[in-house]
Amino acid sequence: xxxxxxxxxxxxxxxxxxxxxxxxxxxxxxxxxxxxxxxxxxxxxxxxxxxxxxxxxxxxxxxxxxxxxxxxxxxxxxxxxxxxxxxxxxxxxxxxxxxxxxxxxxxxxxxxxxxxxxxxxxxxxxxxxxxxxxxxxxxxxxxxxxxxxxxxxxxxxxxxxxxxxxxxxxxxxxxxxxxxxxxxxxxxxxxxxxxxxxxxxxxxxxxxxxxxxxxxxxxxxxxxxxxxxxxxxxxxxxxxxxxxxxxxxxxxxxxxxxxxxxxxxxxxxxxxxxxxxxxxxxxxxxxxxxxxxxxxxxxxxxxxxxxxxxxxxxxxxxxxxxxxxxxxxxxxxxxxxxxxxxxxxxxxxxxxxxxxxxxxxxxxxxxxxxxxxxxxxxxxxxxxxxxxxxxxxxxxxxxxxxxxxxxxxxxxxxxxxxxxxxxxxxxxxxxxxxxxxxxxxxxxxxxxxxxxxxxxxxxxxxxxxxxxxxxxxxxxxxxxxxxxxxxxxxxxxxxxxxxxxxxxxxxxxxxxxxxxxxxxxxxxxxxxxxxxxxxxxxxxxxxxxxxxxxxxxxxxxxxxxxxxxxxxxxxxx
Amino acid sequence: xxxxxxxxxxxxxxxxxxxxxxxxxxxxxxxxxxxxxxxxxxxxxxxxxxxxxxxxxxxxxxxxxxxxxxxxxxxxxxxxxxxxxxxxxxxxxxx
Numbered sequence: 001x002x003x004x005x006x007x008x009x010x011x012x013x014x015x016x017x018x019x020x021x022x023x024x025x026x027x028x029x030x031x032x033x034x035x036x037x038x039x040x041x042x043x044x045x046x047x048x049x050x051x052x053x054x055x056x057x058x059x060x061x062x063x064x065x066x067x068x069x070x071x072x073x074x075x076x077x078x079x080x081x082x083x084x085x086x087x088x089x090x091x092x093x094x095x096x097x098x099x100x101x102x103x104x105x106x107x108x109x110x111x112x113x114x115x116x117x118x119x120x121x122x123x124x125x126x127x128x129x130x131x132x133x134x135x136x137x138x139x140x141x142x143x144x145x146x147x148x149x150x151x152x153x154x155x156x157x158x159x160x161x162x163x164x165x166x167x168x169x170x171x172x173x174x175x176x177x178x179x180x181x182x183x184x185x186x187x188x189x190x191x192x193x194x195x196x197x198x199x200x201x202x203x204x205x206x207x208x209x210x211x212x213x214x215x216x217x218x219x220x221x222x223x224x225x226x227x228x229x230x231x232x233x234x235x236x237x238x239x240x241x242x243x244x245x246x247x248x249x250x251x252x253x254x255x256x257x258x259x260x261x262x263x264x265x266x267x268x269x270x271x272x273x274x275x276x277x278x279x280x281x282x283x284x285x286x287x288x289x290x291x292x293x294x295x296x297x298x299x300x301x302x303x304x305x306x307x308x309x310x311x312x313x314x315x316x317x318x319x320x321x322x323x324x325x326x327x328x329x330x331x332x333x334x335x336x337x338x339x340x341x342x343x344x345x346x347x348x349x350x351x352x353x354x355x356x357x358x359x360x361x362x363x364x365x366x367x368x369x370x371x372x373x374x375x376x377x378x379x380x381x382x383x384x385x386x387x388x389x390x391x392x393x394x395x396x397x398x399x400x401x402x403x404x405x406x407x408x409x410x411x412x413x414x415x416x417x418x419x420x421x422x423x424x425x426x427x428x429x430x431x432x433x434x435x436x437x438x439x440x441x442x443x444x445x446x447x448x449x450x451x452x453x454x455x456x457x458x459x460x461x462x463x464x465x466x467x468x469x470x471x472x473x474x475x476x477x478x479x480x481x482x483x484x485x486x487x488x489x490x491x492x493x494x495x496x497x498x499x500x501x502x503x504x505x506x507x508x509x510x511x512x513x514x515x516x517x518x519x520x521x522x523x524x525x526x527x528x529x530x531x532x533x534x535x536x537x538x539x540x541x542x543x544x545x546x547x548x549x550x551x552x553x554x555x556x557x558x559x560x561x562x563x564x565x566x567x568x569x570x571x572x573x
Numbered sequence: 574x575x576x577x578x579x580x581x582x583x584x585x586x587x588x589x590x591x592x593x594x595x596x597x598x599x600x601x602x603x604x605x606x607x608x609x610x611x612x613x614x615x616x617x618x619x620x621x622x623x624x625x626x627x628x629x630x631x632x633x634x635x636x637x638x639x640x641x642x643x644x645x646x647x648x649x650x651x652x653x654x655x656x657x658x659x660x661x662x663x664x665x666x667x668x
Contacts, residue, residue, distance in 0.1 A: 098631050100631075104646045104647065104648050105648070105657075105660055106647075106648050107648065107649040107650075107651055107652065107653040107656045107657050108595070108649030108650035108652035108653055109594075109652070110633065110648050110649045110650065111586060111633055112631070112633075113618060113619070113633045114586060114630035114635060115631040117586065117625045117630075118618070118626035118629075119626075121623045121625065
C-alpha cells in the first residue's frame, strides 16, 4: 500500500484502505476519535481493523475494551476476514471484557476508576499505544443521573489525553432508545478531536454504506460522504485522491488501436496510460474497436483484462472473429482475461473493487470496460465519481483503460453523464450511423484526443471479414457520403478524371494538326511572296529597259531626221 | 448469613469523597449488622492496578460480600443500605 504523506497533525495510520487517504494519513495520534453510527454500520469492524493494523504494522500495541459484545464473540465474527489475530492475548492486542453485569445491584454513586486502573496496568504491561472503547453508550446506561454520566465521560476523556493514547470510542447513534450518554456526548463533541459517522442505507433493494468525516481538528480531510464496503478482508473505503500532477513524461509511448489508419490519425495510437472513451448508440461497433485494441495489446505480449457487461464471453469472441479479430487464442494463452459481469447484481462499489482486484491479480497492463455505463447504472449521483475513481486508479497503476459507453441520442454532446466522463478521458471517439441514400453506414469521429491535431474529423468505419478499416468520407454539398454513395462518388470521380485526360489528349492532338497546317500555309505564302517580289523586280527591269530603248530610239530617229532640236516634248509620234 | 463469619472486600479508588463515603458506610453496616463477625479488606485500585485487572473491577466502589461459598457484589458508595440488606436477606433495623 502506498505511503500517505500525512498533512497536519501527527497521524496514526489505520490501514483501512482508502480511509487514510480521506484523512490525509489516518486518525489523530494520541487523541480521541468518536466513531458513530447505527447498529450494524461497521463501527466495531473499523475499530478492530485499525487497532490490528497499529499492532501489526506500526509497532503500536492496542487494547480493545468491549462493553457490549463479549470479546470472544467479536473475534469469532471477525474470523471471516482472515485477520491474523494471533497477536491477541497480550502481545500486540489485548481484549478487556467490561460488559456491565446487570445482576449486580447499584447501591450508590459510582465511577469508572476501577476500569481505568485496570487499563493502566495493562497499558504498562504491554506498552499499549492504541485503545478502543466499543459501544460507550452501553457503559453508563444504567445511570439516570446525568451528572454522573458527564463526570465519568469527562474522566475517561482526560485519562485518555494524559496517557496520550490514540483512541477510538464507538457510539451507537442514532439509536432506538435515547440514552443519557447521547446528551453528554453532544457536549463531548466539542472536546473530541475527530468525529466520523458511518451509515448504511437501502436503495432499490441494494445496501449502500457511506462514511463521513464530520470533524477533524488540525487536519484537512475529505468532507463529502465517501462510499465503503465491508469486503473480504475488512473495510475498504472507496476513495482515491486525484493526483495533482499527472506524469506526462512517461506517456509518450503509443499503443496501437488495432486499426492502422486510426493509429496514424492519433499520432501513433493511444497514449500509454491513457483513458480512452468510445461512445455510440448500440450496434455501432464499439465492442469491435475494443476488441481491436485488445488484440493489438495481446500481440505485443501484454496482459489484458476485458470486462464485459453485455454479452457472454464466448458470444463476443465469436462475433469479433467474424471481423478477423481473433481473441480466443490470446485467452487460451493466458494473456487475455475475460470477465463477464452480466449477472452481477448489487452494489457497484463492491463491483468496482472486484474489478480492480481482478486487474491486479491478472497483472493487466490494459483494460477494457464494455460498457462503462453498466457499472454506474443504478446510482446516477455517484456514477461520475465511480468513473473518476476508476480513472484515477488506472492512472496510478499505469494501466491503459478503454471504456465504451452508450449514448441515447446520436450526438455525443447531449449526454450529461458522458460529458462528465469525457472530461476525464484523454481520447474520445464517437461512433455513429449516417443514413443517406437508403443506406446506413458507420462513422467514426475523433471528438477529442490530447496531443494530436485530429479532432472532429470523420471517417467511415468499414467492417469486413478482413478486419476493420477506415475510409475517407466525401463531402458534397455539405453532406457526408458514405457506403455505396461514397463508392459511386469515387467511381464517378475516377471517370471524370479519365474523361478529362482523354479530352485533353484530343485537344492537344487537334492543336498539333492545326499548327502543322498553319505552318504549311505559312510556307506557301512565303513562297508566293518571294515569287511576287521577283515578278515585281522583273517588271521593273522590263519597264526600265523599255524606257531606255524608247529614249534611245527617239534619239536615233531625231538624229536621223537631222533635227537640231533635241527631243521636243510633246511631239507625239 | 446469620451467625457465620462474613468477609467484606471493598475496592475503592483513591481517597476521594466517594471512597470515604463507601468506607464509612461499610463500617456502619458492619457494626450494625455484623458485629464482631466480619473481616474487612480494602483495596485501592490506584495502588494496586494489577489486582483490579485481575479481579475484573470495572466500577468502583465495589463491595464483595463473601459468606461461606457465596459472593455477593454491590456497586456504589453503599448509600442505599436498604438495598444491600435486602440483597443479603437481612432485616433492616430501624435506628
